[in-house]
Amino acid sequence: MRADSIQSTVGECAGEVLDVVPLAMRVIRAELRKHGAREVSVPQFRTLVYLNRHGGTSLSEVAEHIGLTLPSMSVLVDGLVVRGLVVRETHPEDRRRITLGLTERGRRAFRVAHEATASYLEDKLGQLSASERAKVIDAMQVLRRVLTKAVVD
Numbered sequence: 001m002r003a004d005s006i007q008s009t010v011g012e013c014a015g016e017v018l019d020v021v022p023l024a025m026r027v028i029r030a031e032l033r034k035h036g037a038r039e040v041s042v043p044q045f046r047t048l049v050y051l052n053r054h055g056g057t058s059l060s061e062v063a064e065h066i067g068l069t070l071p072s073m074s075v076l077v078d079g080l081v082v083r084g085l086v087v088r089e090t091h092p093e094d095r096r097r098i099t100l101g102l103t104e105r106g107r108r109a110f111r112v113a114h115e116a117t118a119s120y121l122e123d124k125l126g127q128l129s130a131s132e133r134a135k136v137i138d139a140m141q142v143l144r145r146v147l148t149k150a151v152v153d
Contacts, residue, residue: 017143031117043068044080048102048110051086055101062100085109 029042043066050065051057063073077100080086085106091097102110125133 028117028121031120032113034116041076044076045110045113047073047076047080048085048106049114051100051102052107052110056089056091056099058097058099080106 032042032045046066047062050062054061059073059077060070062077063070066073066076068076077086077088081088083105084103087101087103087106088098089101091099125136128136
């Protein structure tokens with residue numbers, strides 16, 4: 001295979017990712033809105049997702065994950081605290097450090113929206129053959145590996 005054919009394949013691959021990921025996010029966002037995430041923005045919901053996985057984390061860790069500045073993240077978290085979805089707590093070993101966690105209401109809001117959205121995606125992906133689903137799984141695992149490495153590098 002010639003170098004320009006390989007490059008074209010790489011470019012085509014990048015183009016597909018750039019086209020499909022935003023489409024997938026629009027579908028996910030619409031489903032989240034339908035099923036319990038109406039009162040929170042997408043960045044706020046992404047914060048709930050992160051805190052569900054990484055409770056007791058700092059504001060700066062969440063800001064880095066979400067891609068916001070510390071002041072913007074602080075305002076976003078303030079809104080979640082006011083809604084009773086997130087709690088700020090003093091770190092047990094360092095009183096100067098504030099950690100974030102989900103309240104029971106926050107866990108419930110996350111769970112309801114996440115389960116409904118997952119169910120919707122299962123319905124859509126259930127229309128694929130077993131072979132096609134295996135390809136999607138493989139592709140997502142490859143993307144996770146490559147993009148995780150890109151974030152770490």
